């Protein structure tokens with residue numbers, strides 16, 4: 001019997017060819033568990049709207065030497081790809097929170113119906129709010 005190697009990438013969507021952006025309010029949002037995230041950044045290139053980024057050093061207050069990643073919530077489309085990537089390829093540090101639960105937990109974060117990236121300032125990733133949990 002010929003054995004075929006297990007395809008570890010099968011449950012995970014591919015890295016997107018093009019970056020898109022949010023066109024409607026999502027049903028759920030990705031929330032990174034700071035205490036579980038290793039900061040490996042494996043999830044970053046898989047996000048189809050490129051809204052996952054390393055937490056800047058000056059905002060990194062946790063005791064681990066490598067900063068965790070964070071999600072710019074108002075840009076997230078709730079696709080859950082990052083959560084699958086993290087669970088299947090690395091750890092289990094991203095949880096998908098239903099929008100109503102997210103808004104109860106983080107009432108100060110505005111989630112708009114769509115998100116138009118600021119293309120004039122290429123150094124800016126937009127002005128979407130980011131919060132730490």
Ligand code: SF4
Nearest residue numbers: 037038040041043086
């Ligand atoms: S893949 Fe998981 S552990 Fe690695 S940076 Fe992303 S959320 Fe953190």
Ligand code: SF4
Nearest residue numbers: 047076077079080082
């Ligand atoms: S669920 Fe994850 S991969 Fe999908 S848009 Fe949100 S942060 Fe990006």
